[in-house]
Amino acid sequence: MASVKIGALHKSYGSVHAVRGVDLDIPDGEFTVLVGPSGCGKSTLLRTIAGLEDADAGDIAIGGEVVNGMRPRDRDVAMVFQDYALYPHMTVFGNISLSLRARRMPKSEIEERVKRTAAMLGVGPLLGRYPRQLSGGQRQRVAIGRAIVRNPRVFLFDEPLSNLDAQLRDEMRGEIKRLHQEISTTMIYVTHDQVEAMTLADRIVLLRDGVIEQQGAPLDLFEQPASLFVAGFLGSPRMSFIRGRLERTADAALVKLSNGGPSLALPSGRARDVGDGAEVILGFRPEHAGRANASPPADGRARIESRIELVQPTGSRSYATFSLAGQPAMAELQAHDAGRAGEPIHVDINLRSAVLFDPGTGKALQDSRR
Amino acid sequence: MAARVASLAHGPRSLRASAARALTIGLFVVFVLVPLYWVIITSIKPSSDYLTTPPVWFPAKPTIVHYTAALFSYRGLQGLINSLIIASAATLLSTLMGTMMAYSLARFNTGGRHLALWVISQRFLPPVAIVLPIFLLFRAWGLYDTLIGLILAYSFMTLPLSVWMMYAYFRQLPKSLEEAALVDGLSRWQAFWMVAIPIAAPGVAAAAVFVFIAVWTEFFFALILTSRYAFTLPTIFRAFMGFQGAQYGEACALATVSLAPSIVLGMLVQRHLVRGLTLGALRG
Numbered sequence: 001m002a003s004v005k006i007g008a009l010h011k012s013y014g015s016v017h018a019v020r021g022v023d024l025d026i027p028d029g030e031f032t033v034l035v036g037p038s039g040c041g042k043s044t045l046l047r048t049i050a051g052l053e054d055a056d057a058g059d060i061a062i063g064g065e066v067v068n069g070m071r072p073r074d075r076d077v078a079m080v081f082q083d084y085a086l087y088p089h090m091t092v093f094g095n096i097s098l099s100l101r102a103r104r105m106p107k108s109e110i111e112e113r114v115k116r117t118a119a120m121l122g123v124g125p126l127l128g129r130y131p132r133q134l135s136g137g138q139r140q141r142v143a144i145g146r147a148i149v150r151n152p153r154v155f156l157f158d159e160p161l162s163n164l165d166a167q168l169r170d171e172m173r174g175e176i177k178r179l180h181q182e183i184s185t186t187m188i189y190v191t192h193d194q195v196e197a198m199t200l201a202d203r204i205v206l207l208r209d210g211v212i213e214q215q216g217a218p219l220d221l222f223e224q225p226a227s228l229f230v231a232g233f234l235g236s237p238r239m240s241f242i243r244g245r246l247e248r249t250a251d252a253a254l255v256k257l258s259n260g261g262p263s264l265a266l267p268s269g270r271a272r273d274v275g276d277g278a279e280v281i282l283g284f285r286p287e288h289a290g291r292a293n294a295s296p297p298a299d300g301r302a303r304i305e306s307r308i309e310l311v312q313p314t315g316s317r318s319y320a321t322f323s324l325a326g327q328p329a330m331a332e333l334q335a336h337d338a339g340r341a342g343e344p345i346h347v348d349i350n351l352r353s354a355v356l357f358d359p360g361t362g363k364a365l366q367d368s369r370r
Numbered sequence: 371m372a373a374r375v376a377s378l379a380h381g382p383r384s385l386r387a388s389a390a391r392a393l394t395i396g397l398f399v400v401f402v403l404v405p406l407y408w409v410i411i412t413s414i415k416p417s418s419d420y421l422t423t424p425p426v427w428f429p430a431k432p433t434i435v436h437y438t439a440a441l442f443s444y445r446g447l448q449g450l451i452n453s454l455i456i457a458s459a460a461t462l463l464s465t466l467m468g469t470m471m472a473y474s475l476a477r478f479n480t481g482g483r484h485l486a487l488w489v490i491s492q493r494f495l496p497p498v499a500i501v502l503p504i505f506l507l508f509r510a511w512g513l514y515d516t517l518i519g520l521i522l523a524y525s526f527m528t529l530p531l532s533v534w535m536m537y538a539y540f541r542q543l544p545k546s547l548e549e550a551a552l553v554d555g556l557s558r559w560q561a562f563w564m565v566a567i568p569i570a571a572p573g574v575a576a577a578a579v580f581v582f583i584a585v586w587t588e589f590f591f592a593l594i595l596t597s598r599y600a601f602t603l604p605t606i607f608r609a610f611m612g613f614q615g616a617q618y619g620e621a622c623a624l625a626t627v628s629l630a631p632s633i634v635l636g637m638l639v640q641r642h643l644v645r646g647l648t649l650g651a652l653r654g
Contacts, residue, residue: 052549073555085550089568098564099554146554156553 261325468532
């Protein structure tokens with residue numbers, strides 16, 4: 001077990017600057033998820049920690065020891081690969097035990113450790129089989145077993161679930177989380193799937209174009225996104241973004257939506273530092289927009305009138321797309337009260353949970369957040 | 371209904387098609403096997419049956435006299451032993467060096483973009499252009515007419531072949547298996563021997579077969595670089611064309627003997643040639 005500290009890390013492939021100055025401090029035992037769209041540098045960062053790539057600049061320290069230039073085998077990290085990377089010519093036992101054999105551990109101890117690991121992952125009866133005789137989920141378990149059998153200081157996961165079908169993915173996701181609770185070793189997990197990031201992470205590190213866009217606890221990122229990019233990346237269906245202009249009156253701040261849309265009064269105390277007449281983007285998640293009832297809107301909510309364009313039921317909830325000031329927005333409705341496309345609808349938007357962004361920089365306006 | 375459709379599908383048209391196919395394959399088999407049959411049958415014919423009209427398809431009195439003559443009077447046995455030693459050693463050396471070189475080219479981009487091409491450019495030279503320099507070098511170094519000399523010459527001659535075959539093979543092998551081995555605690559050298567080589571075994575087997583056959587049938591260098599001791603099987607054949615006419619029986623006997631190792635080798639590695647070992651290593 002160990003902490004991982006990364007300072008001013010840079011890595012280029014030819015003309016592609018994949019990682020551009022990443023600083024990251026991962027405490028011992030934390031489950032950190034590196035997430036971002038493809039090409040954001042998350043896999044490169046992980047491979048550099050593993051020692052499979054050399055950093056061009058910057059330091060990586062594992063357990064307080066700088067490991068730049070150290071071979072992968074000396075870093076004492078384990079990695080689970082996207083394509084499993086099981087050795088096809090070795091049995092499950094051979095696959096799981098290779099790292100122990102490489103360290104010349106006594107045979108009896110190897111046997112005992114492999115059996116314990118296999119039992120823990122439910123692949124005990126498969127020890128004599130070859131990878132080609134296993135199903136996708138079994139291969140994934142063996143790949144994880146190969147990583148945990150030697151008690152590494154840090155676990156690295158490179159999109160380990162992306163080759164599994166949806167049901168198996170949910171199951172394995174739960175198992176990985178349980179595994180972390182049991183062994184509580186530092187884990188660094190790369191994915192492009194925001195659901196995986198939200199469910200697994202103690203901390204999410206959201207990368208974009210080789211730099212950290214925002215990091216923090218999953219709910220902090222979800223509720224207080226630092227930028228349009230973070231707000232749009234996390235959450236499904238994604239946040240609705242409506243353009244407008246801030247207008248101040250003596251005692252209130254309003255967002256006057258573009259295209260002659262309505263003015264929405266912000267809760268008192270919000271957007272205090274935003275100047276009068278500033279262009280803003282109002283962001284709100286579907287769960288913060290719902291069908292209005294007969295009583296007037298509650299404090300902090302704004303009621304608007306529109307027409308349903310599209311209804312997408314998911315079973316427990318239905319999502320209705322409607323037009324707000326000529327821009328698409330989404331509301332979360334009761335499954336049995338979603339209505340049909342073309343019907344008029346009154347929507348209450350909870351502006352306490354909404355976020356204001358600066359359209360120029362794409363950053364959240366500081367005191368617009370809760 | 372289904373039965374009727376099926377019977378239509380197997381109607382006269384498809385019958386004609388399969389007849390045509392059988393004929394084509396039959397012709398091809400005849401084309402390949404008849405010369406082989408003729409060589410083997412001539413090797414056991416008495417000399418009076420060689421060139422008769424009509425030809426003798428099977429001799430009334432088969433004989434092994436040509437085999438004893440070819441193997442002992444013409445020193446075919448010594449040639450066979452020499453060829454076996456030289457071809458085996460050169461195959462081992464060439465495949466070993468070629469595999470390591472190819473791995474380096476494929477994984478570390480050794481020598482940039484041009485080294486791989488430079489390696490194969492060795493084969494652009496006409497053999498005649500280098501045989502004389504090699505002859506002079508070998509005489510100076512005491513390698514002329516030695517098994518070692520021929521082993522070295524053949525190893526380097528076939529190196530481009532094994533490098534390129536293995537280069538192509540390693541490039542299509544996923545890197546992640548070796549990376550997993552590195553993270554698992556193996557050195558690069560161990561990852562090469564314990565992971566990359568076993569997975570590349572079909573490629574190594576194929577390269578070895580090609581190298582072996584190339585060396586086994588090589589005539590020109592063996593002719594120039596050997597005389598009384600290190601001569602190989604192919605060089606013996608020139609002795610069968612003499613002033614007294616051709617020794618068809620002896621030539622065919624020796625040809626039959628020299629076919630045997632290639633056939634045995636082919637059967638031994640056939641399993642490796644067709645087996646795709648990476649199956650199941652990666653996604654589905």
